[in-house]
Amino acid sequence: MDHQAPPNACDVVVIGGGLAGKAAALHLAKAGLSVTCVEPLEVRPAVGESLDWSAPELLRALGLPMEQLIESQIATWKRHVTLQLSNGCSQHYVPWTWLAGSPFRVELRTLHVDRARLDEELSNLVGAQGITVVRDRVVGVDREGNRILSVKTVGGAIFAAKWFIDASGFAAPVLAREFELAAIEFGPPKVALWTYFTPRQAVEGTTLYMDPEPSAYLDWVWEIPISHDTVSVGYVTTGAATKVKREQGFSVDEIFRQQLKKHAHFDPMLIAGPLSPLNVTSFRCRAYKGVAGPNWLIAGEAASMVDPITANGVTAALRHAAEASALILKYRKRRELPVLARALYSSRILQLAKFFNCGIERIVYEPTVRTRIGTRQAGTVYTSPAWTMNLLYARFKPNGLVSTLLFNSLIGLFRGSAWLFYQFCRLFGDASRKAGSDGRVGVQA
Numbered sequence: 476m477d478h479q480a481p482p483n484a485c486d487v488v489v490i491g492g493g494l495a496g497k498a499a500a501l502h503l504a505k506a507g508l509s510v511t512c513v514e515p516l517e518v519r520p521a522v523g524e525s526l527d528w529s530a531p532e533l534l535r536a537l538g539l540p541m542e543q544l545i546e547s548q549i550a551t552w553k554r555h556v557t558l559q560l561s562n563g564c565s566q567h568y569v570p571w572t573w574l575a576g577s578p579f580r581v582e583l584r585t586l587h588v589d590r591a592r593l594d595e596e597l598s599n600l601v602g603a604q605g606i607t608v609v610r611d612r613v614v615g616v617d618r619e620g621n622r623i624l625s626v627k628t629v630g631g632a633i634f635a636a637k638w639f640i641d642a643s644g645f646a647a648p649v650l651a652r653e654f655e656l657a658a659i660e661f662g663p664p665k666v667a668l669w670t671y672f673t674p675r676q677a678v679e680g681t682t683l684y685m686d687p688e689p690s691a692y693l694d695w696v697w698e699i700p701i702s703h704d705t706v707s708v709g710y711v712t713t714g715a716a717t718k719v720k721r722e723q724g725f726s727v728d729e730i731f732r733q734q735l736k737k738h739a740h741f742d743p744m745l746i747a748g749p750l751s752p753l754n755v756t757s758f759r760c761r762a763y764k765g766v767a768g769p770n771w772l773i774a775g776e777a778a779s780m781v782d783p784i785t786a787n788g789v790t791a792a793l794r795h796a797a798e799a800s801a802l803i804l805k806y807r808k809r810r811e812l813p814v815l816a817r818a819l820y821s822s823r824i825l826q827l828a829k830f831f832n833c834g835i836e837r838i839v840y841e842p843t844v845r846t847r848i849g850t851r852q853a854g855t856v857y858t859s860p861a862w863t864m865n866l867l868y869a870r871f872k873p874n875g876l877v878s879t880l881l882f883n884s885l886i887g888l889f890r891g892s893a894w895l896f897y898q899f900c901r902l903f904g905d906a907s908r909k910a911g912s913d914g915r916v917g918v919q920a
Contacts, residue, residue, distance in 0.1 A: 485634070488638075490643045495774040662782070671708070671750040674706045678700050727755055760781060760828075773795075775792040779791065785831045785835055844856070
């Protein structure tokens with residue numbers, strides 16, 4: 476007869492100790508709930524060092540205001556985003572200054588963060604709140620229908636709770652697999668390679684370097700100053716392109732260096748050498764449907780993965796954590812989430828993921844629009860509505876039926892406009908190519 480270990484009971488079990496997991500645990504513990512956070516001993520290197528303009532408010536809610544992060548050298552100011560092309564052309568993206576005045580009063584500043592140090596600071600806050608942290612990995616779920624009773628770890632521990640939040644990340648989302656949730660995928664599988672260098676001079680913005688071929692899917696390089704003497708430099712490309720290079724005999728280090736050499740700016744850094752080994756991760760942007768149940772919610776990249784070029788990953792993780800925690804606190808006496816509350820939470824996550832991922836794929840990554848209007852203009856076409864959408868979400872905080880439906884309708888309007896523009900560029904491009912082909916045939920005749 477098998478004798479299982481007695482379950483460890485608490486109010487909430489949080490699966491995963493990344494940004495979303497720690498943030499959710501903090502919100503719940505501050506409200507007086509007992510929280511156990513189960514996170515694996517080994518975690519992937521953190522990415523998401525360039526924050527969008529909505530992230531600082533969410534960090535402040537956790538007890539980490541911008542000024543404190545700057546003073547403790549966990550973060551640097553992000554004044555702008557620069558798109559730098561290999562031909563020397565560039566484009567700067569900054570929030571409109573008039574938004575800082577009345578009646579909007581929008582905070583125009585945001586940050587780059589040293590993710591290792593930010594995660595360490597969040598861990599300190601978690602410890603200070605008395606949250607139980609278990610270094611283990613959840614591998615099993617005990618449930619009755621759609622209601623979770625407990626989770627089991629590799630080490631054999633069983634954790635029972637009234638509520639569960641899955642923030643286990645994009646690589647192995649526990650509850651999405653357990654409930655076999657349907658996923659929507661965006662774009663091809665991608666690979667990110669990154670390391671850290673000492674910069675030639677201090678900068679106060681994120682720079683994206685691109686060398687786009689007219690008919691090819693985009694790859695790009697980032698440069699993010701996470702401290703006064705350290706920059707994060709990374710390269711994002713498709714898994715298919717990486718596979719071809721590997722089959723040609725190139726190592727991942729050679730693929731990375733080959734790409735940086737296209738931009739003279741990196742020559743001194745390559746000569747001096749990186750400060751750390753090369754990090755490699757593969758991913759595919761996707762979002763799950765139905766990421767909430769009777770007593771559980773999925774948050775962060777376990778719920779939706781947004782493309783890193785959007786700089787929205789940290790914001791999405793912190794938003795999910797705040798909203799999931801708020802729902803548990805609101806309905807904790809009922810011990811079950813109403814069906815409508817689950818549906819609205821799930822729809823907000825799904826619609827935002829569609830908005831950011833579909834937009835960046837059609838407008839920037841795919842060549843159709845880029846080739847027609849130029850890379851710099853394509854960046855502007857994407858960035859303006861994306862920044863506006865983040866601003867509106869942060870201001871209005873949709874959570875009820877009416878506000879969620881209105882916001883989702885606005886997202887649908889933006890997405891529909893992007894789709895129409897994409898189709899226009901595609902049809903116009905096809906017509907131009909046909910006309911050029913006909914002209915060439917006439918000349919040859």
